[in-house]
Amino acid sequence: MLKKTAINKISELAAVLMEKGTLLAPVKEAAGFNFREISDAGQVNLHFHNTIISPKSAFFPQMEDFVRYQTGKSILEAAPVELNLKPVFLFGVRPCDVKSFEIMDIHFSGTGAVDPYWKKRREAATIFGHAFDLNEAADPAEFYHTLGIGAADPQGSDIFMVTKDNDLLFKSITPKGKKLLEELTMLTEASAGDRKYFEDYIARGHDYKTRFASVEPKAIATEFESIFDNREFWKNVSNACLSCGVCTFVCPTCYCFDICDETLFNKGTRRRVWDACMFTDFTLEASGHNPRTNVYQRLRQKICHKYSFSIRKYGVISCVGCGRCTRYCPVNIDIFSIVEQAVKAKWYKRL
Numbered sequence: 001m002l003k004k005t006a007i008n009k010i011s012e013l014a015a016v017l018m019e020k021g022t023l024l025a026p027v028k029e030a031a032g033f034n035f036r037e038i039s040d041a042g043q044v045n046l047h048f049h050n051t052i053i054s055p056k057s058a059f060f061p062q063m064e065d066f067v068r069y070q071t072g073k074s075i076l077e078a079a080p081v082e083l084n085l086k087p088v089f090l091f092g093v094r095p096c097d098v099k100s101f102e103i104m105d106i107h108f109s110g111t112g113a114v115d116p117y118w119k120k121r122r123e124a125a126t127i128f129g130h131a132f133d134l135n136e137a138a139d140p141a142e143f144y145h146t147l148g149i150g151a152a153d154p155q156g157s158d159i160f161m162v163t164k165d166n167d168l169l170f171k172s173i174t175p176k177g178k179k180l181l182e183e184l185t186m187l188t189e190a191s192a193g194d195r196k197y198f199e200d201y202i203a204r205g206h207d208y209k210t211r212f213a214s215v216e217p218k219a220i221a222t223e224f225e226s227i228f229d230n231r232e233f234w235k236n237v238s239n240a241c242l243s244c245g246v247c248t249f250v251c252p253t254c255y256c257f258d259i260c261d262e263t264l265f266n267k268g269t270r271r272r273v274w275d276a277c278m279f280t281d282f283t284l285e286a287s288g289h290n291p292r293t294n295v296y297q298r299l300r301q302k303i304c305h306k307y308s309f310s311i312r313k314y315g316v317i318s319c320v321g322c323g324r325c326t327r328y329c330p331v332n333i334d335i336f337s338i339v340e341q342a343v344k345a346k347w348y349k350r351l
């Protein structure tokens, strides 16, 4: 099913989705675009390339409370925080970010230990994927093409959107998406010309070039294993790193978290907060020992996790080439060029 609306009528669609549930969509903010819960239908803004923070927070918020309790009282009186989810519409997600949800599903629900918070949010969501603008040059930090992700890949979305001149085309990809499209009566039926345009656009997306390197998962995992102990290589690539953690917080496939208790007067909350392997105290043990005191060890962990350990354990590279880590790194550390250098790392002297 293919439907359409004029882009300047997008607020009408937003208003209907807000009546049906919670709408998360790109909003323009002082520093750039981010996915936010929409409170005014006019806030939705599709004139964006990609958001600063990835949309992972729709399923894995930066901070969430699990349990509230009173200090000094029995643990039996502690109250779990209920999710009480309404249907969620995640609107305008780029294909590389849609792919990241599939990778995160492995960690949060595919290994036998299911995270109920992630799973329930995923089930409650309808994803509106949105093709990149193929008439614009790719952002210089992006390399999703290297990882086999097309700029207009609809896989993983429930509904996929393509811009055609002043219109937005909507195609249902899953039964959930089809049911919703049938209900959205303010959208009009697309023409045969629109259908051809949509199919041609998806095909063109496969040829759209971002930075590219020939990366075969098992081979790159082996390369990183072979240079794991090469301190010269890792010190060289991490020399400027500030351990700020920005690259992990903006990344759609980083999922480390901490669980902590916060108490104020006699009220306590147990909550989950994002954590980052780039932080100095991430591996600090209760004894005071820290196995990763050096910055090169932390950057090595981050990159080997994505390009080696994840391949060995789950068969996938845990990166979608969105380029955020490079774009927002304050000292321009570029994961793509580290992967490229890893392939050539045999040139480095082993210590």
Ligand code: SF4
Residues within 6 Å of the ligand: 240, 241, 242, 243, 244, 245, 246, 247, 248, 278, 325, 328, 329, 330, 331, 332, 333
């Ligand atoms: S964003 Fe850059 S400086 Fe900050 S931790 Fe990541 S690699 Fe290091």
Ligand code: SF4
Residues within 6 Å of the ligand: 247, 250, 251, 252, 253, 254, 306, 318, 319, 320, 321, 322, 323, 324, 325, 326, 335
């Ligand atoms: S490691 Fe960088 S390029 Fe890869 S998914 Fe994360 S932010 Fe995007």
